[in-house]
Amino acid sequence: MCGIVAYIGHREAYPIIIKGLKRLEYRGYDSAGVALLNGDLRVFKQKGKVADLEKAAAGEYTQGSTGMGHTRWATHGVPNDVNAHPHLSQSGDLAVIHNGIIENYATIKEGLMRRGHTFSSDTDTEVLIHLIEDIMVNAGLNLHEAVRVALKQVVGAYAIVILSKNHPEHLIAARKGSPLVVGIGKERGEFFMASDATPIVEYTRQVIYMNDGEIAVVENDELTITTINNEIQTPYIHELEMNLEQLEKGGYPHFMLKEIYEQPKSILDSFRGRIDPMSAEIIMRSIRDYEEKLKNINRLILIGCGTSWHAGLVAEYLFEEFARIPVEVEYASEFRYRNPVIYGDDLILAISQSGETADTLAAMELAKNKGATVFGVCNVVGSSIPRLSHAGAYTHAGPEIGVASTKAFTAQVTVLALIAMAMGKLRGALTGEQLRALMYELESIPTKVEKALKLNDEIVKLSELYKDSHNFLYLGRGYNFPVALEGALKLKEISYIHAEGYPAAEMKHGPIALIDENMPVVVIATNSAHYEKVVSNIQEVKARKGKIIAIVTEGNTGLNNLADHIIEVPETEESFSPLINTIPLQLLSYHIAVMRGCNVDQPRNLAKSVTVE
Numbered sequence: 001m002c003g004i005v006a007y008i009g010h011r012e013a014y015p016i017i018i019k020g021l022k023r024l025e026y027r028g029y030d031s032a033g034v035a036l037l038n039g040d041l042r043v044f045k046q047k048g049k050v051a052d053l054e055k056a057a058a059g060e061y062t063q064g065s066t067g068m069g070h071t072r073w074a075t076h077g078v079p080n081d082v083n084a085h086p087h088l089s090q091s092g093d094l095a096v097i098h099n100g101i102i103e104n105y106a107t108i109k110e111g112l113m114r115r116g117h118t119f120s121s122d123t124d125t126e127v128l129i130h131l132i133e134d135i136m137v138n139a140g141l142n143l144h145e146a147v148r149v150a151l152k153q154v155v156g157a158y159a160i161v162i163l164s165k166n167h168p169e170h171l172i173a174a175r176k177g178s179p180l181v182v183g184i185g186k187e188r189g190e191f192f193m194a195s196d197a198t199p200i201v202e203y204t205r206q207v208i209y210m211n212d213g214e215i216a217v218v219e220n221d222e223l224t225i226t227t228i229n230n231e232i233q234t235p236y237i238h239e240l241e242m243n244l245e246q247l248e249k250g251g252y253p254h255f256m257l258k259e260i261y262e263q264p265k266s267i268l269d270s271f272r273g274r275i276d277p278m279s280a281e282i283i284m285r286s287i288r289d290y291e292e293k294l295k296n297i298n299r300l301i302l303i304g305c306g307t308s309w310h311a312g313l314v315a316e317y318l319f320e321e322f323a324r325i326p327v328e329v330e331y332a333s334e335f336r337y338r339n340p341v342i343y344g345d346d347l348i349l350a351i352s353q354s355g356e357t358a359d360t361l362a363a364m365e366l367a368k369n370k371g372a373t374v375f376g377v378c379n380v381v382g383s384s385i386p387r388l389s390h391a392g393a394y395t396h397a398g399p400e401i402g403v404a405s406t407k408a409f410t411a412q413v414t415v416l417a418l419i420a421m422a423m424g425k426l427r428g429a430l431t432g433e434q435l436r437a438l439m440y441e442l443e444s445i446p447t448k449v450e451k452a453l454k455l456n457d458e459i460v461k462l463s464e465l466y467k468d469s470h471n472f473l474y475l476g477r478g479y480n481f482p483v484a485l486e487g488a489l490k491l492k493e494i495s496y497i498h499a500e501g502y503p504a505a506e507m508k509h510g511p512i513a514l515i516d517e518n519m520p521v522v523v524i525a526t527n528s529a530h531y532e533k534v535v536s537n538i539q540e541v542k543a544r545k546g547k548i549i550a551i552v553t554e555g556n557t558g559l560n561n562l563a564d565h566i567i568e569v570p571e572t573e574e575s576f577s578p579l580i581n582t583i584p585l586q587l588l589s590y591h592i593a594v595m596r597g598c599n600v601d602q603p604r605n606l607a608k609s610v611t612v613e
Contacts, residue, residue: 002085002099003027004180005199006068006161008171008218009190013067014057016192020199021050021069023247026255026401027195029602030079031072035086035095038064041165043095045084066168068161068193070097077122086163087126089133090117093165094143096132098125099195100157100178108153128154132162144217147172151215151228157358161193171218174228175210179356179383182208182216182223184237189221196380197240198247198399208235209382238382246399254600256402256494260586261453264446266407267579269396270414277439280432282422286375286391293373295426297347300325301340301372303332303363304351307405307489311412312351313482314578318417321575322424322438332359336366344371350392351416352376353400353408355383364388377415379408393419402601404493406586409486410449410579417442417576441573445580448570452583455567459584462549462565463591466520472499473514473546474585475507476524477534483524483578487585494603495593504530504537517545522588523563524581527553528574538562549588551581 003024007013017034025032032053033045042064044057050071070085077083086095102108105124108131113119117130128150136146143164151158157177164170173180173193183192183200184207192200193216197207210216213228225233252258274283287294300319302312312329319327330340332350336359342348348367352360355378364374364385376389379397386392395411421438424430430438466472472491476484485501492499502511504523515521521541525534535558538548542562550563553571560566567584593600 002073002195003071004068004097004099004159004161004193004195006097006171006173006193007191008066009185010065010187011190013064014062016203017067017069018050018054020194021053021071023199024071024195025050025602026403027071027073029071030074031081031084032070033084033086033097034067034069035097035163036062036064036067037163037165037168041088041093041095041163043086043088045081045086047080047084066163066171068095068097068163068171075101075124083121083123085125087121087123087129089129091133094129094133095163096125096129097161098128099159100176102128102154102158103156104154124156128158128160129162143167143170144172144215147174148215148226148228148230151176159195169220172215173210174215176212177358177361180210181382182210182225182235184208184223191218191223197242198401201240201242201247205240206237207240207382208237209387211387241381242399247401254402254590254594256404256406256590256600259400259402259407260583260590262398263407263410263583264450264453266395266397266411267414267449268446269398270411271418271442272396274418275439275442277436277443280425280435280439282418282425284393284418284422286393287419287422287426290373290391291426294347294423296345297325297373298343298345300327300347300349301335301342301367302327302329302349302351303335303360305332305357305359307409307486308351308353308357308360308412310482310486310489311409311416312349313485314413314479315349315416315420317479318420318575319423322420322430323427324429325423325427330363332357332363336363340366342367342370342372346372348372348374349416349419350374350376350385350389351378351412352385353379353397353405353412355380355385357385361385361388375419377412377419379411403603403606404490404589404600406490410582413578414442414445438573438575441576445572445576448572448580449583451570452580453587455569455584456587458567459587460591462567463588463595466547467592467595469497469518469520471514471519472497473507473511473519473521474499474501474524475504475521475534475537476501477504477530478528479574479578480524480526480528480581483581483585484522486582487522487589490586490589491592493606494589494600495596495598496604497592504534507537508540512540512544515541515544515546517547519546520549521546522549522551522585524551525559526551526569526577526581527556527571528577535559535562551584
C-alpha cells in the first residue's frame with residue numbers, strides 16, 4: 001500500500017530516494033517524507049505528492065549517504081504533515097518508515113504512555129518506534145535485538161526500515177505480510193531497500209525478496225539476514241528482468257494510456273512460447289508438474305480482489321466450457337472469513353497483479369492449511385503469491401504503474417484461458433482439433449486488439465458527449481457480464497462517476513428503475529449465443545429513453561436503429577471476446593476522466609497494491 005525506499009552506501013542518498021519515491025507514488029500519495037543521516041538525523045515530510053515534499057525540502061541541507069523515504073496511503077490518522085512518515089522515537093534518535101498495520105498498537109501505546117512516552121501523531125507506526133527505543137533503554141539491548149524483541153510483541157503486518165542517529169553505519173529492515181526488496185549495489189557496502197524493484201532497477205539488477213519474519217541488517221558494509229528468532233538465513237539473489245524503459249511514460253501523457261496501448265504485446269507475451277498449435281500442446285511447467293492432480297480435482301475455486309476478481313469471473317466461463325469442471329469465484333476478502341468448505345481434491349487459483357494482495361494471501365494460507373492445492377496467477381516475479389503457491393504462472397504483462405489495472409486484466413484472462421485449455425485436454429473435455437482451433441484464434445488476438453485500439457479517436461468524441469454524466473450502467477451477458485463489471489469499475493475508479501455493471505437480463509429486476517433520458521447505458525452486444533437476448537434488453541432500455549452505447553461485432557448493422565452510438569470491434573471466438581471488448585471500455589473511462597480533470601494514474605483514495613486489510 002505505502003511505498004518504501006532506502007539507501008546506504010557512498011552516493012548522495014537524497015536524489016536516489018526522491019527519484020525512487022516518484023516511482024513508488026502509485027503505491028500511496030497522501031503524503032511523503034524522507035529521513036537523512038548526515039551527522040544528525042534530519043526529517044522532512046509533507047502532506048500531498050512527492051513534488052510537495054521536494055518543494056518543502058528545497059534549500060534545506062539534504063546531504064548524506066544514508067537515508068530513507070516513504071509515500072503514504074493513510075490507514076491510522078488522516079493525511080497531514082504530522083501523520084506522514086518517517087516517525088521518530090521519544091528521544092528523536094531513531095526513525096522508522098512503515099507499510100502495513102500494527103493491529104495491537106492501542107494496547108502498546110497505552111503501556112508506553114504510562115511509562116512517560118508522548119506521541120505527536122495518530123499513527124500506529126509512531127508507537128512501534130517508541131516501543132523499540134523503550135526496549136533498548138529498559139532492557140539494555142542493541143538496536144537489532146530491540147527490533148527483534150519488539151516485533152515479537154506486535155500483531156499485524158509490516159515492512160519497516162529503521163535509521164539510528166547514533167549508529168549511522170546501520171540500516172535495519174524487516175517484513176511480515178508486506179513486501180520488501182533488498183537491492184545489492186555494485187560497490188561494497190551499497191544497499192537499497194524498497195517496497196518493490198521499480199525504484200532501484202537503474203542502480204542494481206541483484207535483489208533479495210525478503211520472506212515473512214525476516215530482519216535485514218546492514219552494518220559496517222555487510223548485509224545479514226536473520227529470522228525473528230535470530231536464525232541466520234542464506235538468501236537467494238534474483239536477477240531482475242525489468243528495464244528502466246518499462247517504468248517511463250514513453251511519450252504518453254499517462255501511464256494508464258501507455259498500458260492500454262501495450263496490450264497487444266502483453267497479451268502476446270502472456271501466451272508466447274506456451275502454445276503449440278501444430279501439436280495442440282499447452283507448454284506450462286505448472287501443468288506438467290501437476291498433471292495427475294489436475295486430472296482428478298473435483299472443484300476449482302478462483303479467488304481475487306477488484307479487477308482480478310473480474311478476471312476470475314471470466315475464467316469461470318472458460319473453465320466450465322473448456323474443462324467441464326465445477327467452478328466457484330470468491331472475493332478473497334470474504335472467502336478468508338467465511339469458514340469455507342474446502343477439500344483436499346480442490347484446486348484454489350489465486351489471481352493478483354501485484355502478488356502482494358493481503359486478503360488473497362490470507363485466503364491462500366487458509367486453503368493450504370485445509371489441504372487444497374493452491375495455484376497462483378501473478379504479474380510480479382518474486383512476490384509473495386508465487387512463493388506461497390504450490391505452482392502457477394506469471395502473466396508477463398510487464399510493470400503496471402497506473403493504479404487502474406488495464407493490461408494486467410487482459411494478461412490474466414489470457415493465462416487463465418491457457419490453464420483452462422490445458423485442463424480441458426487433460427480431462428478429455430477438449431479434442432486436439434478443438435484445442436488447435438482455439439490456439440490459432442488466440443494467436444490472432446493481439447492483432448485484433450491493435451485494431452480495437454484504432455477506435456480511440458471515435459471514443460474521444462463519445463467521451464466528450466458523456467463526460468458530465470452522473471451515472472452509467474454497463475450491461476453484458478455470458479462471458480461479457482464480467483466485462484461490464486470491469487468497464488463500470490474503470491469508470492468509477494478514475495472519473496468518480498457512479499457506474500454499475502449488471503447481467504443484461506437482471507436489469508429488469510431493479511436497475512431499470514434508474515433509466516431515463518440522462519442515463520448512458522453501455523451494452524456489450526457482440527456476436528454470441530445470447531445476442532438476441534441482449535437486443536431485447538436494449539429495446540427495454542430504449543423504450544425508457546436511455547442513451548445506448550453499443551459494442552458490436554464489425555459489420556453488424558442490426559442495432560443501427562436502436563443504439564444512439566455504435567462501436568464496432570473485431571470478431572473473435574466468444575470465449576476470447578473479453579480480451580477485445582474491454583479495450584473500448586478502458587479508453588472510454590480514460591478519456592472521460594481526463595476531460596473531467598481527474599488524476600488518471602493516481603485516483604483519489606486508491607493505491608495500486610492493497611497490502612493491508
